[in-house]
Amino acid sequence: MTVTALLWCVAFLLALGGLAVGAARRRGASGMVYGGCLAACSVAFTVALDALLSGAPPAAATLPLGLPWLGAHFRVDALAAFFLVVINLGSGLACLYGIGYGRHESAPHRVLPFYPVFLAGMNLVVMADDAFAFLLSWEFMSLSSWALVMAHHREGDNARAGYIYLIMASFGTLALILAFGLLAGPDGGYAFAAMRGDAHRPALPLLVLILALLGAGSKAGLVPLHVWLPLAHPAAPSHVSALMSGVMTKVAVYGFVRIVFDLLGESSAWSSAIVLALGGATAVIGVLHALMQTDLKRLLAYSTVENIGIVFIGLGLSLAFLSNGMGLAAALAFTAALLQVFNHSLFKSLLFFGAGAVLTATGERDMERLGGLIHRLKLTSVAFLAGSLAISALPPLNGFVSEWLMFQAVLISPELPQWGLKIMIPAIGGLLALSAALSAACFVRAFGIIFLGRPRTPAAAEAREVDRFSLATMFAAAALCLLAGILPGLLIDGLTLPVLELTGSHMPPQAAMPWLSIAPIAEGRSSYNGLLVLLFIAGSASLGIVVIHRFASRALRRAPAWDCGFPDPRPATQYTGGSFAQPIRRVFGSVLFQAVERVDMPPPGDNRPASLQVTMRDLLWDGLYAPTGRLVMAAAERLNLFQFLTIRRYLSLVFGALVLLLLVLALWP
Amino acid sequence: MAVIADLLVQLVQMALVLLLAPLFTGVVRKVKARLLRRRGASVLQPYRDLFRLIRKEVVMAENASWLFRTAAYLIFATTWVAAALVPTFAVGLLFSWTADLIAIIALLGTARFFLALAGMDVGTSFGGIGSSREVMIASLAEPAMLLVVFTLALVAGSTQLSTMAAVLTAPEVGLRVSLGMALIALIMVAIAENARIPVDNPATHLELTMVHEAMVLEYSGRHLAMIEIAASLKLLLYVSLIACIFAPWGITAAGAPLRAYAAGAAIYLAKLAAGAVLLALFETAIAKMRVFRVPEFLGGALMLGLLGTLLLFVSRSF
Numbered sequence: 001m002t003v004t005a006l007l008w009c010v011a012f013l014l015a016l017g018g019l020a021v022g023a024a025r026r027r028g029a030s031g032m033v034y035g036g037c038l039a040a041c042s043v044a045f046t047v048a049l050d051a052l053l054s055g056a057p058p059a060a061a062t063l064p065l066g067l068p069w070l071g072a073h074f075r076v077d078a079l080a081a082f083f084l085v086v087i088n089l090g091s092g093l094a095c096l097y098g099i100g101y102g103r104h105e106s107a108p109h110r111v112l113p114f115y116p117v118f119l120a121g122m123n124l125v126v127m128a129d130d131a132f133a134f135l136l137s138w139e140f141m142s143l144s145s146w147a148l149v150m151a152h153h154r155e156g157d158n159a160r161a162g163y164i165y166l167i168m169a170s171f172g173t174l175a176l177i178l179a180f181g182l183l184a185g186p187d188g189g190y191a192f193a194a195m196r197g198d199a200h201r202p203a204l205p206l207l208v209l210i211l212a213l214l215g216a217g218s219k220a221g222l223v224p225l226h227v228w229l230p231l232a233h234p235a236a237p238s239h240v241s242a243l244m245s246g247v248m249t250k251v252a253v254y255g256f257v258r259i260v261f262d263l264l265g266e267s268s269a270w271s272s273a274i275v276l277a278l279g280g281a282t283a284v285i286g287v288l289h290a291l292m293q294t295d296l297k298r299l300l301a302y303s304t305v306e307n308i309g310i311v312f313i314g315l316g317l318s319l320a321f322l323s324n325g326m327g328l329a330a331a332l333a334f335t336a337a338l339l340q341v342f343n344h345s346l347f348k349s350l351l352f353f354g355a356g357a358v359l360t361a362t363g364e365r366d367m368e369r370l371g372g373l374i375h376r377l378k379l380t381s382v383a384f385l386a387g388s389l390a391i392s393a394l395p396p397l398n399g400f401v402s403e404w405l406m407f408q409a410v411l412i413s414p415e416l417p418q419w420g421l422k423i424m425i426p427a428i429g430g431l432l433a434l435s436a437a438l439s440a441a442c443f444v445r446a447f448g449i450i451f452l453g454r455p456r457t458p459a460a461a462e463a464r465e466v467d468r469f470s471l472a473t474m475f476a477a478a479a480l481c482l483l484a485g486i487l488p489g490l491l492i493d494g495l496t497l498p499v500l501e502l503t504g505s506h507m508p509p510q511a512a513m514p515w516l517s518i519a520p521i522a523e524g525r526s527s528y529n530g531l532l533v534l535l536f537i538a539g540s541a542s543l544g545i546v547v548i549h550r551f552a553s554r555a556l557r558r559a560p561a562w563d564c565g566f567p568d569p570r571p572a573t574q575y576t577g578g579s580f581a582q583p584i585r586r587v588f589g590s591v592l593f594q595a596v597e598r599v600d601m602p603p604p605g606d607n608r609p610a611s612l613q614v615t616m617r618d619l620l621w622d623g624l625y626a627p628t629g630r631l632v633m634a635a636a637e638r639l640n641l642f643q644f645l646t647i648r649r650y651l652s653l654v655f656g657a658l659v660l661l662l663l664v665l666a667l668w669p
Numbered sequence: 670m671a672v673i674a675d676l677l678v679q680l681v682q683m684a685l686v687l688l689l690a691p692l693f694t695g696v697v698r699k700v701k702a703r704l705l706r707r708r709g710a711s712v713l714q715p716y717r718d719l720f721r722l723i724r725k726e727v728v729m730a731e732n733a734s735w736l737f738r739t740a741a742y743l744i745f746a747t748t749w750v751a752a753a754l755v756p757t758f759a760v761g762l763l764f765s766w767t768a769d770l771i772a773i774i775a776l777l778g779t780a781r782f783f784l785a786l787a788g789m790d791v792g793t794s795f796g797g798i799g800s801s802r803e804v805m806i807a808s809l810a811e812p813a814m815l816l817v818v819f820t821l822a823l824v825a826g827s828t829q830l831s832t833m834a835a836v837l838t839a840p841e842v843g844l845r846v847s848l849g850m851a852l853i854a855l856i857m858v859a860i861a862e863n864a865r866i867p868v869d870n871p872a873t874h875l876e877l878t879m880v881h882e883a884m885v886l887e888y889s890g891r892h893l894a895m896i897e898i899a900a901s902l903k904l905l906l907y908v909s910l911i912a913c914i915f916a917p918w919g920i921t922a923a924g925a926p927l928r929a930y931a932a933g934a935a936i937y938l939a940k941l942a943a944g945a946v947l948l949a950l951f952e953t954a955i956a957k958m959r960v961f962r963v964p965e966f967l968g969g970a971l972m973l974g975l976l977g978t979l980l981l982f983v984s985r986s987f
Binding site: 395444541555571575581 | 723724725726727728729730731732734735736742743745746747749750753764766767768769771772775776778779781782785786788789790791792793794795796797798800801802804805807808809810811812814815816819822823826827828829832886887890891894895960961964971974975978979981982
């Protein structure tokens with residue numbers, strides 16, 4: 001029943017995509033398509049939520065599609081149900097936003113047909129229960145999102161972004177094909193059920209893990225495979241960016257969890273160390289890159305890289321505990337990772353919606369050309385502020401809860417027997433704290449430069465508040481962030497089933513705790529109560545306001561800014577995004593970005609303007625991708641010779657190849 | 670009955686930190702002045718300043734937004750809540766389980782987030798410079814603080830401050846190298862977080878090195894009073910934190926008789942006085958450092974925290 005209903009939703013989405021091909025240019029088409037998608041997502045969300053909470057046994061269905069001897073298997077267990085909830089909640093919000101935002105779309109026929117197909121692809125990946133269906137849906141998702149990235153292919157760097165995305169997506173799928181090949185073994189048991197039961201050869205698990213990291217990690221944005229993400233995610237229309245950053249990266253996390261936790265089913269200290277190291281590096285490198293960006297959407301995309309790193313830290317911790325049979329600790333870390341997945345899908349969507357609103361209102365994405373929008377976009381700024389607080393892991397919003405749980409998991413690490421892990425995990429905890437603090441810096445900068453201060457351009461000075469659908473979506477997402485932050489116990493209890501399914505144990509039920517607080521291990525050890533924190537803050541703030549208004553002077557006078565006596569009316573004298581990030585660039589960037597500042601100060605009497613030049617390099621791009629690209633080009637250049645041979649030479653080449661193959665066959669033991 | 674007693678202790682604690690915070694700042698200033706052979710203002714001067722500020726009219730920049738006004742109250746509220754959750758004279762506060770040490774630090778992070786935003790609201794260069802440097806310092810201080818928390822949690826087996834204080838008073842904990850490192854790291858973080866010398870100078874204006882004062886430059890009147898009391902509360906919070914963790918002697922256990930509470934309060938006041946004198950001594954003895962030396966200073970705190978944690982991994986008895 002569950003699977004059938006979900007498959008009908010998917011079929012409806014696919015049909016909607018087909019219809020949109022013909023109807024995209026008509027008036028009202030965009031409202032119809034997004035409305036239809038919203039309906040499908042709501043149904044799918046309800047069905048998946050029911051499957052997640054009801055605890056019914058996994059539902060399965062087989063369709064006579066795909067490989068003739070295999071068929072297409074679909075199955076919704078608790079893990080799939082959780083990710084379906086995340087996908088359809090995020091997609092539903094994006095659809096609602098799209099109803100308003102899509103009206104400004106200059107090329108609807110390039111967006112509308114692919115959008116429902118993209119949603120269908122993401123749902124199918126999570127439901128797939130055999131390798132073929134999984135990979136096919138995975139490619140479906142990749143290609144439809146690629147088409148959406150290329151919607152405005154003539155603008156700026158979008159064509160290059162699409163090209164790099166395509167290459168990285170193909171690479172990722174290749175790694176996944178190999179991983180599934182290894183899991184299926186020589187008999188070709190491509191159904192997931194067969195893979196779970198299979199006994200593996202000893203050298204295999206680590207290789208499968210690495211291939212899963214390459215395949216799913218490249219889609220999720222793990223460093224060093226993240227390069228496509230900050231190019232491709234911002235290139236798409238904003239609600240699609242929200243989907244790609246908030247939701248599609250979660251599908252990639254699902255792929256990794258499915259392969260490593262479920263299908264592979266065993267872990268070693270080594271594998272967890274690899275995942276932890278990659279997660280820690282991703283978190284810090286992602287957020288440092290985000291701090292250096294001036295394009296708002298690119299900043300958000302890099303911050304996605306950071307959050308994916310945090311999710312992988314949680315997964316790595318869980319693997320470490322699992323490999324040592326510490327079920328409860330593994331459940332705690334895994335819950336933290338899933339909670340981070342859920343939370344990130346909410347606040348990242350919210351922030352991308354905010355970026356879309358800024359883009360609609362001003363036509364600008366560059367924060368150095370914005371400013372003072374809090375006066376013009378009053379409501380958008382409130383929602384964006386909520387998202388910024390949430391993503392900076394500040395109480396009482398939801399980002400803090402998942403990071404807090406992760407710190408609690410880190411604190412259990414001394415009980416691990418392996419020395420390497422014992423020493424590594426506190427350092428990873430330090431990196432986690434560093435990335436949280438830098439993330440707060442990053443969003444102080446983003447909100448401060450864009451919404452506060454004085455407008456830097458006429459476009460920013462004349463911005464108009466966006467439409468009601470966009471505002472409603474942003475406030476819905478912000479409300480969900482707040483609710484998830486003050487009632488985390490309910491969420492943790494909701495995650496019991498998927499956690500139990502994959503780690504074999506679960507956190508103690510939280511609903512029984514007094515006052516809805518959460519206590520991961522025992523109350524004497526650590527506990528947190530978001531609701532009371534919010535109430536206390538609200539209470540003491542109101543008390544402060546009441547006392548002040550009762551006893552203090554109420555006089556208020558508006559005057560020019562003080563600025564130590566030297567206010568300058570020109571908005572250019574404000575701090576910019578670049579100058580705000582300068583101290584952090586100086587502290588962290590001299591190694592990571594090879595940042596060099598050159599100051600040219602003309603001597604007295606010289607009328608030349610002084611100048612400051614900053615050069616930064618992306619070491620990963622220069623050291624890994626550019627050489628690889630050159631290598632491929634050089635190889636292609638060589639192979640190009642084969643294109644211009646005579647027929648005689650081709651025939652002799654074919655003959656030679658035949659002889660060689662026969663020789664190999666003859667000599668093969 | 671026990672609940673009412675706990676609630677009472679909690680309320681007394683909330684009022685106490687609020688009342689004591691300006692006094693503590695006043696004492697530090699007075700001791701510093703005496704050390705510099707000045708007479709110095711009365712220890713009650715901060716109260717007078719606050720009263721004067723709330724009676725004055727607010728002069729707000731023309732383009733200041735709602736955030737600028739709201740932030741002052743939010744900064745005060747979050748700092749107050751955080752300060753009320755650190756055990757001062759008694760453990761077993763009614764709401765101590767609301768937030769553990771990690772959450773208390775994060776609450777201070779929320780306050781800082783709003784303060785940094787308020788600094789950028791008017792769009793002046795001083796506000797920007799303050800916010801930008803504040804987040805740079807925070808990005809180093811927070812990981813160092815977290816590593817200190819790790820060290821403490823490994824010794825105490827808990828991140829709950831009440832439990833920590835109870836465990837650390839036990840005689841079997843004794844003197845430990847790791848705790849010593851954590852103490853030094855915590856003091857360094859506290860100095861940086863509270864904008865004290867050598868990281869920042871709380872008594873300066875019109876200096877390119879200022880951080881905290883640059884952010885709050887545009888504030889005046891009652892809003893400035895809120896910011897000032899929040900800053901005092903934060904300083905008191907850190908001193909109480911250090912006292913609660915590293916000098917937990919004499920802290921009253923839950924359910925003790927009234928006399929014990931009075932003794933606990935007296936001992937707490939003595940600890941605060943000692944803290945004020947030490948802080949003033951330290952601040953007079955050291956020169957302010959350049960902003961770009963601060964990362965080295967906090968990097969030291971980070972390394973000490975990490976080293977303390979690693980020592981505990983080597984052996985629980987260090």
